[in-house]
Amino acid sequence: MTFLGYKRPNESVGTRNYVGIISTVACANEVADTISRSVQGTAAFMHQQGCCQTPIDIKRVNKVLTGLGSNPNLSSVLLVSLGCESTDVEFVKKGVSATGKRVEIVVIQEIGGASKTVARGLQLSREMVLEASKQERVNCLLSDIVIGLKCGSSDTTSGLAPNPALGIASDRIIFAGGTSILGEVTEFIGAEHLLAGHAKDEKVAQEILELVKRMEDRAKSVGCDIRGGQPTGGNIKGGLTTIEEKSLGAIAKAGSAPIQAIYGYGEAPSVKGLVVMDSPGREPEILTGLAAAGCNVIAFATGRGAPQGFPFVPVIKITGNRTTWDKMREHMDVNVSALMEGKSTLAKESEKIFNEILATVSGKLTKA
Amino acid sequence: MSVDAIMIKESDNVATALIDIEKGETATVAIENVHKKVVVKKKILYGHKFAVRDIAKEEPIIKYGEVMGRATQSIGAGFHAHIHNIESLRGRGDL
Numbered sequence: 126m127t128f129l130g131y132k133r134p135n136e137s138v139g140t141r142n143y144v145g146i147i148s149t150v151a152c153a154n155e156v157a158d159t160i161s162r163s164v165q166g167t168a169a170f171m172h173q174q175g176c177c178q179t180p181i182d183i184k185r186v187n188k189v190l191t192g193l194g195s196n197p198n199l200s201s202v203l204l205v206s207l208g209c210e211s212t213d214v215e216f217v218k219k220g221v222s223a224t225g226k227r228v229e230i231v232v233i234q235e236i237g238g239a240s241k242t243v244a245r246g247l248q249l250s251r252e253m254v255l256e257a258s259k260q261e262r263v264n265c266l267l268s269d270i271v272i273g274l275k276c277g278s279s280d281t282t283s284g285l286a287p288n289p290a291l292g293i294a295s296d297r298i299i300f301a302g303g304t305s306i307l308g309e310v311t312e313f314i315g316a317e318h319l320l321a322g323h324a325k326d327e328k329v330a331q332e333i334l335e336l337v338k339r340m341e342d343r344a345k346s347v348g349c350d351i352r353g354g355q356p357t358g359g360n361i362k363g364g365l366t367t368i369e370e371k372s373l374g375a376i377a378k379a380g381s382a383p384i385q386a387i388y389g390y391g392e393a394p395s396v397k398g399l400v401v402m403d404s405p406g407r408e409p410e411i412l413t414g415l416a417a418a419g420c421n422v423i424a425f426a427t428g429r430g431a432p433q434g435f436p437f438v439p440v441i442k443i444t445g446n447r448t449t450w451d452k453m454r455e456h457m458d459v460n461v462s463a464l465m466e467g468k469s470t471l472a473k474e475s476e477k478i479f480n481e482i483l484a485t486v487s488g489k490l491t492k493a
Numbered sequence: 494m495s496v497d498a499i500m501i502k503e504s505d506n507v508a509t510a511l512i513d514i515e516k517g518e519t520a521t522v523a524i525e526n527v528h529k530k531v532v533v534k535k536k537i538l539y540g541h542k543f544a545v546r547d548i549a550k551e552e553p554i555i556k557y558g559e560v561m562g563r564a565t566q567s568i569g570a571g572f573h574a575h576i577h578n579i580e581s582l583r584g585r586g587d588l
Contacts, residue, residue, distance in 0.1 A: 281509045281540040284557070285499065314583050315561065341584045351584030364509065364540035366554075366574070367581035370561040428540075446540070465511055467496045467523065 126301065129262035129487040130269060130421070134225025137197035138269035140421040140486040142260060143168040143437045144253040145199035146246070147190060149217065150175030150210035156231075156239050157205040160246035166254035168199075168437040172413075175212040183211045189391040191220030192417030194228065198437045200257035201227040203250050205242070208234030227253060262488065268302030268397065270486060273415030273423035273438075274378045275308070277408050279356075280363020280428030284374015286445025286464040286474065287426035292380030293475035294424070294482060295399070299382040305399045306388075306418055307379045309406035311355060313337045315369025316376045320401075325383040332387045336403055363428050375406075378426055391417030408433040412440065422486050424478065425493070432456040434493025439485050442493060443478055456492050496523040498531075500545060502558030507542040507574045509556075514543075534571035541575060544568040554579050 131139035146169040148157035154171040161169030170193055174186045194202040194217060202221050206214045214230060221228045229249050233242045274295060276283050295305040313320055317337040324330035344351050355368040365371050382399040391414045394400045404414040412435045415423055423440045425431065430453030434440045444450050447462040459481050463469035485491055497520040498508040508522045514537040522529045522545060529545065537543050542556070548568040553560045562579045572578075 281542070285501075285509065315581075316559070319559070344584050350587070352581050355584070361576055364538070364542060364575070366542065366576055366579045367562040368583055369559070369581060370556055373557045373559050373561060448539075467511070 126267055126483075127264045128267065128270075128483055130265035131197070131200070131260055132263055132265065133197045137224070137419065138265045138421060139197035139200070140439060140488070141198040141437055142166075142200050142257050143198060144250050144257055145170060145194060145196075145202040145437060146250060147194055147202055147204050148172065149190060149204050149206045149212045149214050152176070152207040152210065153205045153233060156233060156242050156246065159243050160203070160205065160250055163247055164250045164254055166257060167250050170436050175210045178211060183213075185390070187213045187216050189413065189417045190217045192391045192393060192419070193413070194221035195224045195393070196416055196419055196437065197421055199226065200260060201253045202229070203246060203253065204228065204230045205246060206230055206232045208232045227256070229253070266302065267298060270298050270303040270422065270482070271306065271394075271418075271420050272298055272303065272482065273306050273308070273412075273418070273420035275408075275411055275415070275423060276312075276375055276378055276426040277406070277433070278427045278429040278431035279360055279365060279371060279374065280446060281365055281374070282363075282445040282462070282465055283426055283428040284370075284377055286461045287443040288374055288377035290445075290461050290464065290471055290474040290478055291378040291424050291426050291443060293471060294478040295378065296380035296382050297475075297479055298482070299380070299398050302397060304394055304397050305379075305382070306394065306402050306415055306420060307399065308402040308404035308411045308414060309375060310336055310340045310403055311351075311368075311406045312372050312375040314341060314351070314355075314372050315367070316372035319373075320376055320379065320384065323379065323381065323384050323399075325385050329384055329386060333384065333401065336387060336401070359429055378424075388418065390414045393419040412438075422482060424482060427457075430456060432493065434491070439491045440493040441478075441481055441485055441491050458491055496521050496528070498522045498537075498543070500524040500529070501556060504555055504558050506544060506546055506548050506552075506555050508545050509542050510537045510539055513537070513539050532571050534569060535573045537573055541573060544570050544572055544574050546570050548574070
């Protein structure tokens, strides 16, 4: 089985072919946004980081921006810098260039203001989009798929329908040699013993248990009670009572494949198969982490209807809640609510999700 | 037969409603291919849970065959089981 993707110089495969316009600091966001809005074929990444942060945080910003720029869905990258930020822009450029793609930098304080930087950025990004347009989709193997798994705005339908169905679809991608990344360590709490049971060996099992313990201890050490934050108000309205219940439903999306390894936030896996990324579950953080880790597609199960997407990685929305499908259709791609109504089977609904993933990686647009 | 609620494992002591169930109705609860009848004592909204048997105070709440918290008060069969009578046992700092 194959799909149509973009082969990159470093052998990774893109499912999209954007020119990335990446802001290196919050202060450069408007310039990056203006450039991106004016040139079709670009995708802007903006954020609130890059200055007045502790060294450990800046190091993370440098690594995550490098990961994002290296994502195979970007054919080339324009870094938009202010000039005085803490982000190590040269480090990011070097890291992204190592993937073999073209990287350009525009520096607002060097060029002399926002308007001149926009003008220069437009010129560069138009040129890069033209270059990118020459690249064609070619046959790629399912082993080139790196899929991120996410669930959000969950309710009790999430753990009963979309998550288990997504788990089976993820298993199929892994069986074909692909990679699946599971994050959201907060949503392991109460279900970590089951995940540890999936670990390929005792060492990985221990790492999973420690990861969760660290997350739980961190909350406790700052005098925080996870109750009140987890489950969220929306989760509770949807019928979810405790973090344990939410977690037991959430981990179903990991399917039954063995967990091969654990990686840090935004770190690209060096092995195939199912891996865990140490990340929170909050949408902007995990979607960014998955993109930085090199995911070329993300599958996102939702109960109440989460609308979030990502600028250059397609995000497939799957719901098992009929009301959400009816009311939030403009954001939903796959409806597996027949499962909740006993009118379908997990095998059938997971097939639907699998087919949607295949169509998406070959170019079908997602609603997010 | 139409199913009103679902239990994932035989050992579960709560079921999840698949439709809004009115007070006094006899709900058909599916556990894989087996069906069980539970008289619902309070209106249960879609996606919410109810006890499928009497649950004592401090007894673990079981869903997916796993512990998802414990009862803070006794919950009679057919009563709504949610944050008013179930507490989490994790990440709270006082246990």
